[in-house]
Amino acid sequence: MPIATRVRLMQPVLRASDISKSFGAVHALEKARLTVERGEIHALLGANGCGKSTLCKIIAGTVGRDAGEVLIDGEPAALGSPHLAEEQGVALFYQELSLVPQLSVGENIFLGREPHTALGFTDRTAIVRETEALIARVAPVAGKGFVPDARVSDLSPDQRQLAEILKVLARKPKIIIFDEATATLDRRQVEVFFDILRELRADGVSSIFISHRMDEVFAIADRITVMRNGQTVAEFAASETDRYAVVYAMVGETGAIAASVRDHKPLEDTTRLVVEGVKAARLGPVSFTARRGEILGLGGLQGQGQKALLSGLFGAEPFLAGHVSLDGVDVTARRPADVMAHRIAYVSGDRARDSALPGRSIFENTAIASLVRERRHVIPGALFRERFAEVLAGLNTRYAGLDAPIGSLSGGNQQKVFISRWLSPAPGLLLLDDPTKGIDLGTKGDFYLLARKLADEGATVIIYSSEDSELLSLCDRVLVLNGGAVTADLSGDRLTPFELTQASYGDAA
Amino acid sequence: MNRFLELAKNPLVISSAAILALLVIGELVSPGFARGDQIVRLLTVSAILGIAAAGQNLVILGGREGIDLSIGAVISLGAVIAGNVMNGSDAAIPLAFAAACFAGFLIGLVNGLGVTYLRIPPLVMTLGMMGVIQGGLVVLSRGVPSGNAAPALMAFVSRSAFLGVPGILFVWAAIIVLMALVLKRTRFGWSIYAVGSNENAAVLTGLPARRIRVLLYGLAGLFGGFTGVCVIGYTGNSFISVGDQYVLPSVIAVVIGGTSLSGGAGSYTGTALGAIALILLQSVLTTLNLEFWGRQVIFGVTLLLLMLLYGRQARLRV
Numbered sequence: 036m037p038i039a040t041r042v043r044l045m046q047p048v049l050r051a052s053d054i055s056k057s058f059g060a061v062h063a064l065e066k067a068r069l070t071v072e073r074g075e076i077h078a079l080l081g082a083n084g085c086g087k088s089t090l091c092k093i094i095a096g097t098v099g100r101d102a103g104e105v106l107i108d109g110e111p112a113a114l115g116s117p118h119l120a121e122e123q124g125v126a127l128f129y130q131e132l133s134l135v136p137q138l139s140v141g142e143n144i145f146l147g148r149e150p151h152t153a154l155g156f157t158d159r160t161a162i163v164r165e166t167e168a169l170i171a172r173v174a175p176v177a178g179k180g181f182v183p184d185a186r187v188s189d190l191s192p193d194q195r196q197l198a199e200i201l202k203v204l205a206r207k208p209k210i211i212i213f214d215e216a217t218a219t220l221d222r223r224q225v226e227v228f229f230d231i232l233r234e235l236r237a238d239g240v241s242s243i244f245i246s247h248r249m250d251e252v253f254a255i256a257d258r259i260t261v262m263r264n265g266q267t268v269a270e271f272a273a274s275e276t277d278r279y280a281v282v283y284a285m286v287g288e289t290g291a292i293a294a295s296v297r298d299h300k301p302l303e304d305t306t307r308l309v310v311e312g313v314k315a316a317r318l319g320p321v322s323f324t325a326r327r328g329e330i331l332g333l334g335g336l337q338g339q340g341q342k343a344l345l346s347g348l349f350g351a352e353p354f355l356a357g358h359v360s361l362d363g364v365d366v367t368a369r370r371p372a373d374v375m376a377h378r379i380a381y382v383s384g385d386r387a388r389d390s391a392l393p394g395r396s397i398f399e400n401t402a403i404a405s406l407v408r409e410r411r412h413v414i415p416g417a418l419f420r421e422r423f424a425e426v427l428a429g430l431n432t433r434y435a436g437l438d439a440p441i442g443s444l445s446g447g448n449q450q451k452v453f454i455s456r457w458l459s460p461a462p463g464l465l466l467l468d469d470p471t472k473g474i475d476l477g478t479k480g481d482f483y484l485l486a487r488k489l490a491d492e493g494a495t496v497i498i499y500s501s502e503d504s505e506l507l508s509l510c511d512r513v514l515v516l517n518g519g520a521v522t523a524d525l526s527g528d529r530l531t532p533f534e535l536t537q538a539s540y541g542d543a544a
Numbered sequence: 545m546n547r548f549l550e551l552a553k554n555p556l557v558i559s560s561a562a563i564l565a566l567l568v569i570g571e572l573v574s575p576g577f578a579r580g581d582q583i584v585r586l587l588t589v590s591a592i593l594g595i596a597a598a599g600q601n602l603v604i605l606g607g608r609e610g611i612d613l614s615i616g617a618v619i620s621l622g623a624v625i626a627g628n629v630m631n632g633s634d635a636a637i638p639l640a641f642a643a644a645c646f647a648g649f650l651i652g653l654v655n656g657l658g659v660t661y662l663r664i665p666p667l668v669m670t671l672g673m674m675g676v677i678q679g680g681l682v683v684l685s686r687g688v689p690s691g692n693a694a695p696a697l698m699a700f701v702s703r704s705a706f707l708g709v710p711g712i713l714f715v716w717a718a719i720i721v722l723m724a725l726v727l728k729r730t731r732f733g734w735s736i737y738a739v740g741s742n743e744n745a746a747v748l749t750g751l752p753a754r755r756i757r758v759l760l761y762g763l764a765g766l767f768g769g770f771t772g773v774c775v776i777g778y779t780g781n782s783f784i785s786v787g788d789q790y791v792l793p794s795v796i797a798v799v800i801g802g803t804s805l806s807g808g809a810g811s812y813t814g815t816a817l818g819a820i821a822l823i824l825l826q827s828v829l830t831t832l833n834l835e836f837w838g839r840q841v842i843f844g845v846t847l848l849l850l851m852l853l854y855g856r857q858a859r860l861r862v
Contacts, residue, residue, distance in 0.1 A: 371748055371750045407731075407751060
C-alpha cells in the first residue's frame with residue numbers, strides 16, 4: 036500500500052471543527068464539531084433546535100458556514116454547493132422529500148446524472164437495469180408496485196422514503212447523512228435499512244444518522260455525538276454509554292430555569308376546555324381538558340401533531356372527528372369564523388404565511404379580525420384607532436403610526452401587531468403555534484408576560500413551542516405528543532427538562 | 545428630497561401629471577384639444593372605460609393573478625341584451641340595465657367559481673369564458689346586429705344633463721365615491737385587500753376568502769354588463785364585438801392607477817385617473833394620425849413601462 040494512501044486512511048473521513056453559523060441574531064451553531072471515522076455509523080443527537088440539522092446542511096453544502104473548517108480525508112473541503120459536496124463524496128438524505136412526483140423511480144434516482152447512449156440520449160435501459168439492482172437491496176420490504184418505471188406520485192409514503200434512500204445510495208458516496216431517514220418506515224423496513232447501513236459500513240462508507248428514536252440509535256450506532264444550543268457537548272462510544280447519560284447530555288444542567296414566569300400558585304379547579312377524541316390526518320384520537328387560567332404546553336419532537344391540534348381547534352384545518360367544548364359550549368370548528376365569536380384566538384409563528392397582510396397598514400393588520408368577531412360591516416375608524424393604539428402601547432410595540440405599512444416593523448414588533456388582533460376583547464382560549472419563532476429575546480419576554488397575564492385574567496392558553504426551554508419556563512402543564520398521540524402529561528415536579536426530553540423521545544431510559 | 549421622491553412615486557400623482565401633460569401636448573398639437581366641451585367628451589369616453597375598469601380593478605385587487613379577460617365579451621353581451629330589451633323604447637331602460645347587469649353578474653359568478661373552486665387559473669378561465677360568450681353571441685344573433693338604444697339612454701350618455709355635463713359622468717362620479725367608501729371604510733373592502741394581500745392570513749382572521757373572490761368576479765361581470773348598456777347608449781346600436789376594445793385598456797387603466805397586479809394594493813380613484821389618462825393618450829395619438837395598430841403598440845409599451853415603474857415594491861420584512 037502506498038504511504039500516501041495509508042496516511043489518508045488514518046485520517047477520519049470527516050472532521051468538522053469550530054463551525055459557527057448565525058441566522059440574523061440567532062446563533063444556530065457556535066464552534067460545533069463532529070468527527071466521523073471511516074466505515075462507522077455515527078449518531079448525531081440533540082433536542083429540537085440544537086443545531087444538528089444546520090451542521091448537517093453545512094457538511095452537505097446546502098447552507099454556508101460563517102466560520103470553522105471541514106476536512107474530508109484530512110483535506111480542506113470546498114462545500115459551496117450541494118453539487119460540490121457530492122463531488123467530494125458527501126450525500127444528504129433529505130428529510131423533506133426531494134423526489135419529483137411526476138418522474139419514475141429510476142428517473143428520480145438518476146436525475147441530473149443520467150447515463151447516456153452513444154447518440155447522447157438518456158439511456159433508459161441502463162437506468163432501469165441499475166435501478167432494478169438497487170431495488171433488489173430492499174426487495175423483501177419494498178411492497179407492491181415498487182419498480183423502476185413506477186411514478187413516484189403513485190408510491191406510498193414509505194416507498195418514497197425507500198426511493199429517497201436508494202437515490203442517495205446510487206451516488207456511491209463516502210459519507211451519507213441520514214436526517215430522520217426512518218421517520219415514515221415501519222419496523223421491518225427499518226431493519227432492512229439497518230442492514231443496508233451495516234453493508235455500507237462493511238464497504239467503508241460512513242453514515243451520520245439522525246434519529247429521534249433512542250432505541251434505534253443504540254441498535255445501530257457505533258458512536259454518538261450530542262449537541263446542545265449549537266455546541267457539541269459530548270461524544271460517546273455507543274457500547275460504553277447508556278440512554279440516561281445521553282439524555283442527560285442532551286438536556287444539560289437540569290437544575291435552574293432562568294427567568295421563569297412559571298406560576299406556582301394553585302389553579303382554580305374549573306375545567307374550561309374539553310377536547311374529546313379529535314382526529315386529523317396525522318393526529319389522534321386525542322382527548323384532554325384544560326382549566327381556567329392554565330397555560331398548557333404541547334411538547335414533543337417537531338411534527339408530532341402539535342400544529343395539527345392547534346389548527347384543528349381553530350378550524351383552520353378542521354378535525355375529521357371528535358368534539359371540543361369551551362365553558363360547556365360546543366366549539367368544534369369548521370372554519371375560523373365559527374370559533375372567533377367564542378373568543379378563541381390563534382397566533383402562528385409563521386408570520387409571513389399565516390399572519391401578515393403585506394402592503395397593508397398596521398391599522399388594517401391589527402383591526403381586521405375584530406370586524407369579523409364583532410360582525411361589523413362598517414369600520415368604526417376613530418373607535419378602533421383609539422382601541423388598538425392602546426393595545427399596541429400595552430405591548431410596548433414600537434411603530435411610527437397606525438398608517439405605516441406593516442413591513443416597516445421588525446419581526447418582533449410585527450408579531451405584537453398580529454397578537455394584538457386578538458386582545459380586544461381578551462381571548463378566552465388563546466392558541467399559540469410556536470409564536471416566538473425568530474423573535475428577539477426582549478420581545479419573547481414581553482410575550483411570556485402577556486401570556487401569563489391573560490391566563491391570570493382567566494384565559495386558557497395552549498402553546499406549542501419548538502424550544503423546550505420555552506415550555507418549561509412558561510407552562511403549568513405540558514402534554515407530550517408523539518406520532519399524533521399524547522404520550523405524557525407532565526406537571527408539577529414532573530415538569531423537568533429531563534422528563535420532557537425523555538418523554539419526547541418516546542421510550543423509558 | 546425624500547418627500548419629493550415619495551410624491552413622485554405615488555400613482556395618483558403620476559397619473560394626474562400624465563393627464564396634465566397629455567392635455568398640454570394635445571393642445572399644442574391641435575389647438576382646441578383642451579376646450580371645455582372637448583374635455584367633457586373625453587371624460588364621457590373615459591367614464592365608459594372607467595366603469596369597465598372598476599370590475600377589472602376589483603378582480604385584480606383580490607389577488608391570485610386575478611384578471612378578467614372576458615370583460616370585453618361581457619360588455620358586448622350586455623350591449624346586445626340591452627339593445628334587444630329596449631328596442632328603442634325609453635320605458636324599457638331600467639329593465640335593460642337590470643337584464644344586462646344580471647347576465648354579467650351570473651357570468652362573473654361562473655368565472656369566480658371556476659377560479660376558486662376548480663382552481664382554473666384566472667387567465668385561462670376568463671379567456672375561455674370570452675370564447676364561450678363570443679361564440680354564443682354569434683350563434684344567437686347569427687352575426688346580424690339587432691336591437692337599438694332608447695333615445696333617453698343615448699341622451700344620458702352623450703347629451704348634457706346639467707351644466708353641459710351628461711348624466712353618465714354623474715353616475716361615474718357616484719361610482720368613484722362609492723368604490724372609495726366601500727374599499728376604505730367597510731369590512732368587505734378590507735376583506736378584498738386582505739384576501740389579495742395574503743389569502744391564508746385572511747382566512748385565519750375569519751374572512752371567507754373563497755366567497756369573497758367569487759363575489760369579486762361576479763361584480764366584475766356586473767360592471768361589464770352595466771358598461772355594455774352605456775356602450776350601446778354611446779354608439780346607438782350594438783354589434784357582437786363592440787366590447788372587445790375594452791379588454792386591454794381596462795387592465796392598463798388599473799395598472800396606471802397604481803393597483804398592483806399581484807393584488808392587495810391600489811385604489812379605484814387611481815384607476816379612474818388611469819382611465820382618463822389612457823383615453824387622453826388615445827386621442828392625442830389619434831390627433832397625431834396614428835392608426836389603430838400603432839395605438840396598440842403604444843398601449844402595450846405603456847403597460848410594460850408602468851410595470852417596470854411600479855413593479856418593484858418593497859417586500860415584507862420578516
